[in-house]
Amino acid sequence: MEIANDKLLEMHRNLLTSRRLGEKLYEIFCAGGSGMPWIHRGIGEEAIPIAVCANLRKDDYLKLTFRLDYCLFAKGLSLTEVIASECMRDCSELGRPRSPYFDPDFGLLAHTGAGGEEIPIYLGSAISIMLKKTDQVCVCVMGDGFASRGPVHESMVMAASWNLPIVFMIQNNQYGMGTSAKKIYKMKDISDRAKAYGFPGETVDGNDVIATYEVVKKHIDRARNGGGPSLVVGETYRLAGHYEGDPQIYRPKGEIDEWWKKDPLPRYQKRLLEMGVLTEKDIAELESTIKVQMEDATKSALALPFASYENHLKTAIDEL
Amino acid sequence: MAEQTQMLNYVSAIGAAIREEMQRDKTVAMWGEDLVSMRGAYGENPGMYEEFGDRIMDTPIVEQAILATGMGAALTGTRAIVSIMTTGFLAIAFDGLFMEVGGLRQEFGYTGPMPLVVFCRTGVGGGFGAHHCASIESTLMHSPGLKIVMPSTPYDAKGLMKTAIRDDDPVVFLAHGPVYFRGKQEIPAEEYLIPFGKADVKKEGTDVTIVVYAGMVRKALAAAETLSKENGISAEVLDLRTLVPLDIDAIVTSVKKTGRLLIAHEAMKRGGAAGEIAMRFTEAAPDVAKTLKTPVRRLGAKNVALPRSAELERMLIPNDKDVVAIVKEMMA
Numbered sequence: 001m002e003i004a005n006d007k008l009l010e011m012h013r014n015l016l017t018s019r020r021l022g023e024k025l026y027e028i029f030c031a032g033g034s035g036m037p038w039i040h041r042g043i044g045e046e047a048i049p050i051a052v053c054a055n056l057r058k059d060d061y062l063k064l065t066f067r068l069d070y071c072l073f074a075k076g077l078s079l080t081e082v083i084a085s086e087c088m089r090d091c092s093e094l095g096r097p098r099s100p101y102f103d104p105d106f107g108l109l110a111h112t113g114a115g116g117e118e119i120p121i122y123l124g125s126a127i128s129i130m131l132k133k134t135d136q137v138c139v140c141v142m143g144d145g146f147a148s149r150g151p152v153h154e155s156m157v158m159a160a161s162w163n164l165p166i167v168f169m170i171q172n173n174q175y176g177m178g179t180s181a182k183k184i185y186k187m188k189d190i191s192d193r194a195k196a197y198g199f200p201g202e203t204v205d206g207n208d209v210i211a212t213y214e215v216v217k218k219h220i221d222r223a224r225n226g227g228g229p230s231l232v233v234g235e236t237y238r239l240a241g242h243y244e245g246d247p248q249i250y251r252p253k254g255e256i257d258e259w260w261k262k263d264p265l266p267r268y269q270k271r272l273l274e275m276g277v278l279t280e281k282d283i284a285e286l287e288s289t290i291k292v293q294m295e296d297a298t299k300s301a302l303a304l305p306f307a308s309y310e311n312h313l314k315t316a317i318d319e320l
Numbered sequence: 321m322a323e324q325t326q327m328l329n330y331v332s333a334i335g336a337a338i339r340e341e342m343q344r345d346k347t348v349a350m351w352g353e354d355l356v357s358m359r360g361a362y363g364e365n366p367g368m369y370e371e372f373g374d375r376i377m378d379t380p381i382v383e384q385a386i387l388a389t390g391m392g393a394a395l396t397g398t399r400a401i402v403s404i405m406t407t408g409f410l411a412i413a414f415d416g417l418f419m420e421v422g423g424l425r426q427e428f429g430y431t432g433p434m435p436l437v438v439f440c441r442t443g444v445g446g447g448f449g450a451h452h453c454a455s456i457e458s459t460l461m462h463s464p465g466l467k468i469v470m471p472s473t474p475y476d477a478k479g480l481m482k483t484a485i486r487d488d489d490p491v492v493f494l495a496h497g498p499v500y501f502r503g504k505q506e507i508p509a510e511e512y513l514i515p516f517g518k519a520d521v522k523k524e525g526t527d528v529t530i531v532v533y534a535g536m537v538r539k540a541l542a543a544a545e546t547l548s549k550e551n552g553i554s555a556e557v558l559d560l561r562t563l564v565p566l567d568i569d570a571i572v573t574s575v576k577k578t579g580r581l582l583i584a585h586e587a588m589k590r591g592g593a594a595g596e597i598a599m600r601f602t603e604a605a606p607d608v609a610k611t612l613k614t615p616v617r618r619l620g621a622k623n624v625a626l627p628r629s630a631e632l633e634r635m636l637i638p639n640d641k642d643v644v645a646i647v648k649e650m651m652a
Contacts, residue, residue, distance in 0.1 A: 097430055098429030102424075104396050117388070117420060118420070120416070121389070121392040123385065123388070123392060124388065124394070125396040127392070128392075150384060151385060154384050157380050161379070307429055311429045315430075315489065316426065
């Protein structure tokens with residue numbers, strides 16, 4: 001598949017931005033006082049959300065795994081909105097919903113505290129697409145842990161039965177909290193699950209931006225053209241603990257070092273350098289641009305007020 | 321010229337409301353188990369598939385997905401009605417209902433519309449056990465963000481269903497199964513809507529206020545008749561029609577007149593709606609509460625599981641005789 005240079009560079013810019021944004025959020029969390037309740041870092045897994053977003057329009061529906069919600073800037077949110085959302089600020093001043101993570105106009109229906117439960121909610125957007133007969137799609141990226149929840153199974157059954165325009169994607173970062181995916185999945189290729197539902201399944205190296213882009217594109221195009229649901233599994237690795245402070249006693253010795261060697265960012269940069277699409281100078285310039293953007297966005301985000309009591313009560317019903 | 325009317329039973333009245341709203345608004349769509357194959361699990365959607373095609377859809381047996389897809393569709397331009405066969409099955413989708421439908425908008429501060437009707441059969445009778453008959457409305461009352469409708473008559477069911485479909489917030493419409501096919505009522509052919517949070521005085525009275533809803537309304541009316549004929553007691557029967565929002569003003573107005581308050585339901589007494597309603601009354605009108613002629617009383621089912629036996633079931637659920645007995649105590 002021929003991918004236009006503009007698209008390759010857009011994904012590079014977004015991948016680099018996502019890495020620096022993740023680092024910035026970690027810095028904000030460690031500094032304290034920002035309003036960010038906790039942090040579940042997504043470092044090492046950014047290639048999947050970035051490759052998915054590169055295939056989507058603003059009016060498509062998208063759910064990312066909670067630890068990589070910050071990559072929603074690649075779906076059109078501003079960096080300020082992302083940082084503000086992570087820090088529980090109110091974005092009303094920007095003419096946006098309190099949390100831009102919940103904004104159906106941007107194709108975002110938030111996430112729940114019990115991952116996997118939101119999959120059928122997003123499936124509902126695919127029903128709206130079917131009823132309105134538009135060419136939008138819905139993509140649900142979920143972790144290998146949550147992917148076993150009952151509502152995910154029910155959603156896959158229903159999506160198949162109704163031939164809905166949705167791509168389910170399991171981002172296998174090898175751990176559901178501390179439990180190894182190998183303990184849960186008793187097949188070599190997780191995408192074999194798709195066979196049980198009667199739709200296509202495909203596994204891709206989720207740390208390879210180009211490969212992921214191509215596989216995801218194929219299934220999104222299929223859904224957009226009435227081909228129905230499918231399952232993509234992206235193999236990746238969580239380079240940080242489940243939560244900040246996680247002692248990570250569950251990792252076999254040396255495993256993390258092997259995966260650092262497969263870090264998607266340097267890997268993609270090397271590829272683009274080899275292809276002659278990118279130069280070292282470009283990377284350096286982009287780094288300094290992103291640095292400035294990040295500082296500005298952090299400043300604007302942290303200047304926003306915390307979510308207000310009035311806003312919280314707005315959809316309350318009956319007496320309080 | 322006499323006003324045009326039609327005779328409808330409870331379930332047909334609900335069907336008529338859905339049909340009218342689907343004709344009126346092309347974004348209304350409904351899905352659930354056997355809505356097409358059986359024209360509704362209890363025959364509540366006759367002729368609708370023929371008229372609306374793919375806007376009425378059969379789902380697999382996936383309550384969690386049925387419920388949550390309704391929410392997602394309601395956030396993305398569909399006025400969704402999802403049918404969950406019974407309240408027992410609604411419990412399967414409890415996370416979706418309580419945490420997501422009820423709570424997620426507030427959790428994230430999203431203030432846009434979410435027009436979702438969760439249509440569900442409830443009501444005890446027939447000895448089918450908990451999954452087909454459970455009265456779980458008080459559990460739902462505890463959830464933030466849900467409106468709860470529990471009509472007792474065909475007339476109310478139709479007007480409230482139309483309001484539910486037009487509402488921009490999620491509504492749980494608990495239809496009373498045991499009266500689905502029991503008797504027809506004269507319904508105006510002309511369109512009417514019944515607002516939420518407006519209780520209906522089903523029978524006026526001066527001695528005692530009996531607050532009821534759904535299946536208990538019929539029993540309270542029968543009790544009121546007995547009390548009047550045999551004991552000379554004038555009972556006022558107030559049908560709440562919606563539990564959330566609750567028409568506390570109507571309760572206070574009635575109790576000011578009668579000085580006595582009984583709240584009765586078929587749901588279990590422990591943690592039931594009656595306790596909540598009693599406290600809401602006390603908080604809303606402490607002065608009236610102070611001048612009551614007798615303490616507030618409640619009537620509900622025993623705190624045991626619903627048996628798979630109609631005979632045992634009848635012994636657990638309050639009936640009109642229980643209402644008569646407790647009112648007589650209150651008058652003593």
